[in-house]
Structure formats: structure tokens, C-alpha cells
Amino acid sequence: IPPYPLVNMPESGNCTSIINLRYQDGTEGSPSNPAKFNNQDYAQLKDNSLRRRRLFVDNTFPPNNQSLGDLEGLSRWQEAQVEWLRPAVKYLICFYFLLVSDPVFCSKGASRFDFDQGIVGNCWFLAAISSLTFKKSLFGQVVALDQSFSDYAGMFHFRFWRFGKWVDVVIDDHLPTLNNQLLSVRSKIGNEFWAPLLEKAYAKVCGSYADMSAGLPSEACKDFSGGLNKNYELQEAHSAGHDVELWNALSRATKCQSMICCGTPQKGLVNTVEETGIVDAHAYSVTEVTEVHYYGSKVKLVRLMNPWGKTEWNGKWSDKSDLWIRVSPEDREKCFDRNDGEFWMALEDFCYYFQILFICCENPNFIDGDVTSQWKSMVYDGSWVAGKSAGGNVSYSSFETNPQYRLQVSNINKEEEKDQNIFLSLMQKPQQKNRKRVRSYPIGLTIFKIPPGTPQGRVRSSFFKRNSPIKLRQLYTNDRDLVEPHSLEPGEYVIIPSTMKPYMSADFVLTVYSKTEAKIR
Structure with missing residues (x-):
């Protein structure tokens, strides 16, 4: 990806699906070729387990209190009573709970009525799952429905969109239980396990079950779609x-x-x-x-x-x-x-x-009601490095050192009042593996219109002294995902993501959604 991309936007098409220009070739991180979380290859691990006739045990997310974490409302005595059981092994979940039927991964399709919340305070995550069940194609992207308890190796896998790319997350099927029932989300029919296993995969991404406590549904929805x-x-x-x-x-x-x-x-x-x-x-x-x-x-x-x-x-x-x-x-x-x-x-x-x-x-059409427009997006990975590219907000002389992205807008729909033809999403990547321990800096986006004849490449401090941002009031937020809609007249612009103060080192993902066709060069 070039460091200072240009985006041209010709006339719109009629398709309402989003086209991600970053992954058209199916490279690693695309929906068809997700990156391997913790470098774990599901197919290879399953083949090894079946060949050795040993059920898979995930040492990167072990079935013990380390993966459970310090759950609120669970005493030390109760933590000691937690048992990690598998659904499909004799004397374990289905036998232990006296279930008549054999375990199934997903019975008759997934539904919002399949599960209830357990003691983990992750209603935000389960509300997002409930919404995900309505979007069958996306649900199938997150939850590989070709999985079952046949050809059993004690392992499953799920896919999430994490900060610009899809990742494939492998888990073993040990689930935490307490007092003869699953500790967290549980199936209403007892022997269906897609929801508890999906929850475990997301707990692994977050760091532990306890790290899922408290949050906003928008976080999980983003991780289910990249939308x-x-x-x-x-x-x-x-x-x-x-x-x-x-x-x-x-x-x-x-x-x-x-x-x-x-x-x-x-x-x-x-x-x-x-x-x-x-x-x-x-x-x-x-x-x-x-x-x-x-x-x-x-x-x-x-x-x-x-x-x-x-x-x-x-x-x-x-x-x-x-x-x-x-x-x-x-x-x-x-x-x-x-x-x-x-x-x-x-x-x-x-x-x-x-x-x-x-x-x-997956696309912004629901916002402006223009459901016939085609949207394309481009995702950029960037970094703020203290003393090099972490320049802080526009009031600092070091502002020019921030990453810069030049955008060429070729048209806007004049018939639509304040046509929102560009959406920007800025996400700060976590610096810690455990979700609850993530430290985030206030981040923001500043946009300037570039006068004709301005040389290509980076714009310098003299430019910022002579010109004002298109939004005079710059807002900085600690939100995980900062989203800004814009109505940009034809012309060239420079987008500058920054932290509020200089010398704040962090990685970020910038996504540019364009309402008309986009080309990156």
C-alpha cells in the first residue's frame, strides 16, 4: 500500500454491496483467506489430532482459570469449583447433564432464540449475536456452518474482522461449567453448541471470559462484519x-x-x-x-x-x-x-x-437512503511513532509529521442536499492483548482542502499555517471506532489522523468509504 494514496471517484454504479479494494485478490486477511490467529492453522491442527487420535487442547487458551479470568460475581470458592468439560465425550457435558440427544453444532439453522445469557456480563456481545443471526451470509462468514461433532477432534474455529483484516480463531471445545450447567451462554435446547463455542472464540480474542464483561454492541458488530x-x-x-x-x-x-x-x-x-x-x-x-x-x-x-x-x-x-x-x-x-x-x-x-x-x-446506504449507490472502501494500516510521526493535533508545530492521505473527489450528487459521499473510519489498534486492559489515546481526523497546483506528496507546515481545516472544531475521542460522514465538493483533500497530543505511539486503521467508484494509486 503506498504511504500517501490518491483516491479517484468516477460516477456511481448500481450495486449496493460494498467492494473492498484491499482484498480483491484474496490475499491473507480477506474473507476467503483469513489470517491465522496466534498462527494456528485449523486444518493442520485437526489433521494432526485425528492422525494421533488425541483430542485437541489449545495451549494458547487453556481450559483453566487463566482463560476464565477474574469474573465479577464469582467467588474464589466458586472459581475453584469450575469444571471445563467437552460436549461430546463420555462423562462430560452431554452425559454429565443427562442430555438425551447427542451434541450438535447447529440444529436447523441459527436463531436469536437459540441461547440465553450466562453469568458473564457480555449482554453487548450476545445482543450483537442476536442481530447477526438475521444476516445469514455474514453469519456463515463468522460461523463456519460445515462444522459438526462428526469426524471429531475436539476443536472448532470462527472468523472475526479485527482491525482491518479477517482472522481465523481456533479453539478446543472445553467449556466452563458450574453447578451442573454451562457457566456462560447456554443453548435453550441443551445439546446445541454453536453459541457457547462462538462465545469462547471471542473470549480468546478478548483475552479471557472476564475481559468480555461490559462493552458496546457496536464493537462486536464491527468484529462480525468490518462494516x-x-x-x-x-x-x-x-x-x-x-x-x-x-x-x-x-x-x-x-x-x-x-x-x-x-x-x-x-x-x-x-x-x-x-x-x-x-x-x-x-x-x-x-x-x-x-x-x-x-x-x-x-x-x-x-x-x-x-x-x-x-x-x-x-x-x-x-x-x-x-x-x-x-x-x-x-x-x-x-x-x-x-x-x-x-x-x-x-x-x-x-x-x-x-x-x-x-x-x-456493510455499506452506508442506510444512513442517507440512497440505496442504489455503490460503495467502495480502502483500508490503510498506519502508525503514530513518538518523535517521528506522532505529531498531535493541529495546534502543535509537529502536526505536519502525522501520517497524511491525499484524496481526490471527482463528483458529488448536486440533486441530493448535503450528499454524504465520503465516510471515514479511524480505529486505534490495541496495545494490550487483554481487552479490559487496553490503553487508548484520544484520536481524531483533520481534513484540509488542497488548492489546485499544490505539489504532490506530503504537505508541509507552511500549508497548515495558510489554510484552515474544513471543520473548524476538531473532536477527539477515546472511542474504539471514530466514524465521520462528509459531503466533499470535487477537488483534492488531505486526511490527517492524529492523537490529541504529540509523542503518543500507537497503530491505527483508516478506512475510506467512497460513494462512487474508487481507484487507488
Whole structure:
């Protein structure tokens, strides 16, 4: 990848899929050829295990308390009682729990109703899994569905998008158990194991099960897709009268099978159940939106799923609400009175009781509604090195030393007001293997328009003294993924990712999404 790329953007096409220019050739890190996490080759390891007739044991994520981590709410005495058992070996999980059926990896396809949350505080991750089950092609990319307990070697593998590339994560199938049940996520039918094994693979990526405690669904959705995240502050959107805009975004996101999750604010203790049935400081998935006719008016409804698999909203339009009696039989069929954690609520109640909405999609079409546009993306790996390329924000004289990316915009849709033709995503790579110990710096993006005739290559400090950024107010954030939409007029620009202060060494990934066809040179 050239250090200072140029992006040309001719006229748009009609395909709504995202085209990743980095991996067109199927190189390592592409969906078809993921990189090997911890340099573990699944096919080779499985072949060795079968040939030696020994079940695989993953020494990089061993079945002991090191992989469990220091779980909140689990006493030292309980930690000592944890047993790591396999699903398919005599005297282990299926035998130990007196399950009648043999273990299966995935029975009759994956569903949001397949699992319940365990004692690990990873509702954010399970809400993302629930959303992932709606996107079958992407689910098959993350969860290789050709796996089974036939030709058994005691191992499985899963794929995640991690900071610019897909990685293949190998695990053994030892699962932590306590008091005759799986310690964490568990299957509702008992003998299905895709969800507990997927959770274990992600725990390995995070460092331990304990390192999965607390987080945002957008993090897992990004790791399931490499897609673009968009967050909405719900009470702000509702109070500002932007419900129509929010509803349109939800409707578009649902139609394009985006992963949609949301979260409630923390009012007291985490996971406190309010009188309404809503859980504080808790993540949910959004599984559908619809409109029903109620006394001549249309009511906008949002359907949500609690990862606990139970505990539901009990207000208006809940499963037992009398309002369902007053709608047409067709609309009434949308409501199921069952204690499965899924329920409907009106949009205004959703905005009142929930704090934030997360939408993640492989392309940005759900944001601006231009569903016919083709998007292309390019991913760049970069580094801020103290004393060399970590120049800090624009107020520092060292700003010019930051990495620079020159972008050539050739057109913008004049018929669409403030056409958002460029999206930028900046991710700071972790400096620690354990997710909870990750140290991150405030990061930001600064963009300047380059006047015609400016020499190619790096722009120097004199340029920054004479010109102002296109956004006068520069925001820096500790968020894992900084996403910025832009409406850029035709011309040349320079994109400068930076930390807020100089001498902050870190690696990053910059993704440029262009609404029209892009060429890198």
C-alpha cells in the first residue's frame, strides 16, 4: 500500500454491496483467506489430532482459570469449583447433564432464540449475536456452518474482522461449567453448541471470559462484519423532533439486514429490573420495526430482544397489552405472548426508556437512503511513532509529521442536499492483548482542502499555517471506532489522523468509504 494514496471517484454504479479494494485478490486477511490467529492453522491442527487420535487442547487458551479470568460475581470458592468439560465425550457435558440427544453444532439453522445469557456480563456481545443471526451470509462468514461433532477432534474455529483484516480463531471445545450447567451462554435446547463455542472464540480474542464483561454492541458488530457503525442518541433525537429521520434510518437498516442493537442508561445498579420490565445498563437487539393501524392512525413499533431470553417490557404494546385487541387480525399476528425476551414497544417509549441505538452495516446506504449507490472502501494500516510521526493535533508545530492521505473527489450528487459521499473510519489498534486492559489515546481526523497546483506528496507546515481545516472544531475521542460522514465538493483533500497530543505511539486503521467508484494509486 503506498504511504500517501490518491483516491479517484468516477460516477456511481448500481450495486449496493460494498467492494473492498484491499482484498480483491484474496490475499491473507480477506474473507476467503483469513489470517491465522496466534498462527494456528485449523486444518493442520485437526489433521494432526485425528492422525494421533488425541483430542485437541489449545495451549494458547487453556481450559483453566487463566482463560476464565477474574469474573465479577464469582467467588474464589466458586472459581475453584469450575469444571471445563467437552460436549461430546463420555462423562462430560452431554452425559454429565443427562442430555438425551447427542451434541450438535447447529440444529436447523441459527436463531436469536437459540441461547440465553450466562453469568458473564457480555449482554453487548450476545445482543450483537442476536442481530447477526438475521444476516445469514455474514453469519456463515463468522460461523463456519460445515462444522459438526462428526469426524471429531475436539476443536472448532470462527472468523472475526479485527482491525482491518479477517482472522481465523481456533479453539478446543472445553467449556466452563458450574453447578451442573454451562457457566456462560447456554443453548435453550441443551445439546446445541454453536453459541457457547462462538462465545469462547471471542473470549480468546478478548483475552479471557472476564475481559468480555461490559462493552458496546457496536464493537462486536464491527468484529462480525468490518462494516460501518452509526450511533443515535435516542432521547436527543426524540426531543429534537427527529423521529421521522430516526424511523427512516431504522426502516432502511432493517431492510438491508443491518445489525441493530441498543442500550439502556444506568440509573442504579447494573442489571436492575425496573417496574416496566426494562433492565438498566443493559444491551438489547432490535429485531424488527413495523407500523400498525390503531383507530385510524399509524403507530410506529420497534421489536426488541433481551439476551437473557426472558424479562420483557410490560407497558404499551407489550405481549399482554390490551392495545393488540384493537388492531386488525393481520397486525395482531405480529404479537406473540411468550416469555422469550422479545417484545414490541412504541417508538416514543423506545426513545424514552433507551439511551442509544447502534446500527452496523456493510455499506452506508442506510444512513442517507440512497440505496442504489455503490460503495467502495480502502483500508490503510498506519502508525503514530513518538518523535517521528506522532505529531498531535493541529495546534502543535509537529502536526505536519502525522501520517497524511491525499484524496481526490471527482463528483458529488448536486440533486441530493448535503450528499454524504465520503465516510471515514479511524480505529486505534490495541496495545494490550487483554481487552479490559487496553490503553487508548484520544484520536481524531483533520481534513484540509488542497488548492489546485499544490505539489504532490506530503504537505508541509507552511500549508497548515495558510489554510484552515474544513471543520473548524476538531473532536477527539477515546472511542474504539471514530466514524465521520462528509459531503466533499470535487477537488483534492488531505486526511490527517492524529492523537490529541504529540509523542503518543500507537497503530491505527483508516478506512475510506467512497460513494462512487474508487481507484487507488
